[in-house]
Amino acid sequence: MGSLKLPPDVSPRIGSAHEDGRATIMGIGKAVPPHEFQQKSFSDYYFEITNSNHMVDLKAKFANICKCRNSISGEKTMIEKRRLYMSSEMLRANPSIMAYNSPSLTRRQELADIGVPELGAKAARKAISDWGKQASDITHLVASTSSSGCMPGADCELARLLGLKPCTKRFMLYQTGCHGGCTALSLSKDLAENNPGARVLVVCSEVCTLSLRGPSESNIGDLVGQAILGDAAGAVVVGSNPTVDEHAMFELVLTCQETIPGTEDALVSKLREEGILYTLHRDIPLHVSSSMERLVKLLLKETMAPAPDLNEEVFWVVHTGGRGILDRIESKLELRDGKLAASRAVMRQYGNTRCSSVILVMEEMRRRSEKDGLRTAGEGLDWGVLVGYGPGITIEAMLLRALPDKTATKLNTQVGHW
Numbered sequence: 001m002g003s004l005k006l007p008p009d010v011s012p013r014i015g016s017a018h019e020d021g022r023a024t025i026m027g028i029g030k031a032v033p034p035h036e037f038q039q040k041s042f043s044d045y046y047f048e049i050t051n052s053n054h055m056v057d058l059k060a061k062f063a064n065i066c067k068c069r070n071s072i073s074g075e076k077t078m079i080e081k082r083r084l085y086m087s088s089e090m091l092r093a094n095p096s097i098m099a100y101n102s103p104s105l106t107r108r109q110e111l112a113d114i115g116v117p118e119l120g121a122k123a124a125r126k127a128i129s130d131w132g133k134q135a136s137d138i139t140h141l142v143a144s145t146s147s148s149g150c151m152p153g154a155d156c157e158l159a160r161l162l163g164l165k166p167c168t169k170r171f172m173l174y175q176t177g178c179h180g181g182c183t184a185l186s187l188s189k190d191l192a193e194n195n196p197g198a199r200v201l202v203v204c205s206e207v208c209t210l211s212l213r214g215p216s217e218s219n220i221g222d223l224v225g226q227a228i229l230g231d232a233a234g235a236v237v238v239g240s241n242p243t244v245d246e247h248a249m250f251e252l253v254l255t256c257q258e259t260i261p262g263t264e265d266a267l268v269s270k271l272r273e274e275g276i277l278y279t280l281h282r283d284i285p286l287h288v289s290s291s292m293e294r295l296v297k298l299l300l301k302e303t304m305a306p307a308p309d310l311n312e313e314v315f316w317v318v319h320t321g322g323r324g325i326l327d328r329i330e331s332k333l334e335l336r337d338g339k340l341a342a343s344r345a346v347m348r349q350y351g352n353t354r355c356s357s358v359i360l361v362m363e364e365m366r367r368r369s370e371k372d373g374l375r376t377a378g379e380g381l382d383w384g385v386l387v388g389y390g391p392g393i394t395i396e397a398m399l400l401r402a403l404p405d406k407t408a409t410k411l412n413t414q415v416g417h418w
Contacts, residue, residue, distance in 0.1 A: 234359025
């Protein structure tokens, strides 16, 4: 693997386990709601719960989106199941939510005010436990969601639920979209590296209370959202200069962001009286993959010498926006089958969970790497790229460095010695 070029704050020192002062992820957690829906039967459930079975042609189209093909890309969605915060009982008790154009923002927001911090707190507790410290040791909180918009915000309720200190510095990111997880991680990097001793809790939590609604023949883009979105929360603890009792898994090395010119109307989410409405353009996979190719060149080919092999030397943590987008990314970057396995696994289990998805993918990769006894949480590799994309169209990417897993390294050394 080539070494990084100048500037020196990017270049790792030979022999060091991690770069002093650089932000690292030291704990990861996820949480999903208990209500699970199988994708193969979701079209029947969806049209029944929304009293829309009379829309026979639209139901057949929706079944095709759910089970076989994504109408944006023409590719199979590959989603097997999803989790939703709202149960069948909750939906039946709130019929205004299930009507396509019914003014229901107040009730939707009431549900989000509870669901977003509740699910986020579950993920946060797991991340803090994984970190091995106490909630009282957290100095900063960064919360992100596209499912709410209130004051005091979900960050304040999260702090209360978790028992964070009153002096904890809070940052609330609303409506950043599917790349919000990357934005939150970028902010945590700046906080950790510019506040000595800081321990930053990042919580990304999404529930579909604002966007779940009945079908409409006039807005197929919104119908696609009903077929692929799921609810989940992801959390990480970020800090610099880990102590002897903290285990750093990933360094957050470099970040970059690009808004693709001329795509303002390609991926749109608007908050209206009836909640959030989506507009999705069929060229989203093309735009995302082309922009990602440029960002990968910026992060890897222009900062590392020699340029790394994208298959043999790089792991990938990519937002689960849809199979068509993942397929196009693989093709554009000439990645072999299996390089996006963690992203595809999360998509199969949970669908598109918006800003929380990159953390779920990171946790899936970490879990698989530990199970296989690999030397790092990045599939045994040192360098990786984390990518999110959302409205704008905005592409956000981060260069990661996976640090050796002490247990796996020790075990591999012992096996080699035997």
